[in-house]
Amino acid sequence: MTKYFALAAFAAIFVSGLSACGGGSETRYQTGGSSAERQFDWNLPAHIPLPIVPSENPVNEAMFELGRHLFYEQRLSGNGSQSCESCHHQNMAFAESLERSIGSTGELHPRNAQSLVNVAFNTTYTWANPALVTLEQQILVPLFGEFPVEQGLNEDNKNAVLAELDADPIYQQLVGELDSGGDNDVLNFNIIVKALATFVRGINSFSSDTDRYENGEANVISNAALKGRELFFSEDLECFHCHGGYNFTDATADSSQLFVDTPFHNTGLYNLDDQGAYPEISQGIIEITGKASDMGRFKAPSLRNVALTAPYMHDGSIATLEEVIRTYAAGGRNISNGPNTGDGRANPFRDGFVSGFDISEDDIQNLIAFLESLTDFELINNPRFANPWEN
Numbered sequence: 001m002t003k004y005f006a007l008a009a010f011a012a013i014f015v016s017g018l019s020a021c022g023g024g025s026e027t028r029y030q031t032g033g034s035s036a037e038r039q040f041d042w043n044l045p046a047h048i049p050l051p052i053v054p055s056e057n058p059v060n061e062a063m064f065e066l067g068r069h070l071f072y073e074q075r076l077s078g079n080g081s082q083s084c085e086s087c088h089h090q091n092m093a094f095a096e097s098l099e100r101s102i103g104s105t106g107e108l109h110p111r112n113a114q115s116l117v118n119v120a121f122n123t124t125y126t127w128a129n130p131a132l133v134t135l136e137q138q139i140l141v142p143l144f145g146e147f148p149v150e151q152g153l154n155e156d157n158k159n160a161v162l163a164e165l166d167a168d169p170i171y172q173q174l175v176g177e178l179d180s181g182g183d184n185d186v187l188n189f190n191i192i193v194k195a196l197a198t199f200v201r202g203i204n205s206f207s208s209d210t211d212r213y214e215n216g217e218a219n220v221i222s223n224a225a226l227k228g229r230e231l232f233f234s235e236d237l238e239c240f241h242c243h244g245g246y247n248f249t250d251a252t253a254d255s256s257q258l259f260v261d262t263p264f265h266n267t268g269l270y271n272l273d274d275q276g277a278y279p280e281i282s283q284g285i286i287e288i289t290g291k292a293s294d295m296g297r298f299k300a301p302s303l304r305n306v307a308l309t310a311p312y313m314h315d316g317s318i319a320t321l322e323e324v325i326r327t328y329a330a331g332g333r334n335i336s337n338g339p340n341t342g343d344g345r346a347n348p349f350r351d352g353f354v355s356g357f358d359i360s361e362d363d364i365q366n367l368i369a370f371l372e373s374l375t376d377f378e379l380i381n382n383p384r385f386a387n388p389w390e391n
Helices: 002-017 059-070 136-142 158-166 169-176 189-201 209-214 225-230 322-329 363-370
Strands: none
Touching: 002 363, 059 169, 059 189, 136 189, 209 225, 225 363, 322 363
16 A cells, blocks of 8 residues: 555645646636636536635636646657546546556556546545545646556656647747746746646536526426436435535535535445455555555546446446446445455445445436436537647
């Protein structure tokens, strides 16, 4: 577990030292700051609170636009082959179709790439790290992390990468448009991290058919989806306990809250030794806390756009929404052969809300119809979030 503690410590140290480095939507406003900051377009409906924004990185449009260019920038990697977008595609709600991501050096990531939509409202980042509580911290992991290597920046190559980007006239123009301090004459990693965080913080999605239905529009979702919605919010299925609220996850924070909870859940996917063990490659927040009861505990992701983000679970080991529903209906997953053999239904650390339920074949399809109604087609076609290098 040492490598995970080391990575969390690295993120905290790096962030603390960054300042030393050279449908019915409306615009929402951030309090204080310059006019540009107050007028940042969050694209949020009126009933959604503003996200929490660190005071050291107030949002503004110039920083967002720089971040958009950097998000799609393959040169922001050790070998010039991988960008953030390599694992987070707009047409998949900024997720990808691989079970587990592949880094710039070909190393297989232990976990599935999560959707980046609405992550401004996350309580923590990645699947299972209570220590990563801001995007500015999280972004350092794919950029500089070694376990595994993702974009592959390190002490040996970071200066050359930075020099190449800083010499690009496009970046010179984008950096020149920033209005956040006198150290922004040239591109540096302080600016890069802030810009990427601002761009990702601005990728918000509240224009699905279900949103329109909740806002009073008639005939926008099917009868099957309405039946599925009723099932989803029922005490029989209990889906909403971990996937409730406006972002369909219990791991949600915003500027209206005085207290922020950071829940993690064991969903009974594995039980390798009949004592609750998960595969060593990815075991949940136990990797950070060292606490036995944290084995197999992961964050519940938002279900917004979930129909676009297959495969599912922290390791991409479930291929379809139907299979996910059947797994929860069974109260966990029983693997009868292979290296991960074990009955997750008997996992001693399994969350109490994953207790199983009876559901008909028709209602499985109704529940899928509701989950599909959470897709925001405006999001995946919005030029504000698209690759600027292809224009």
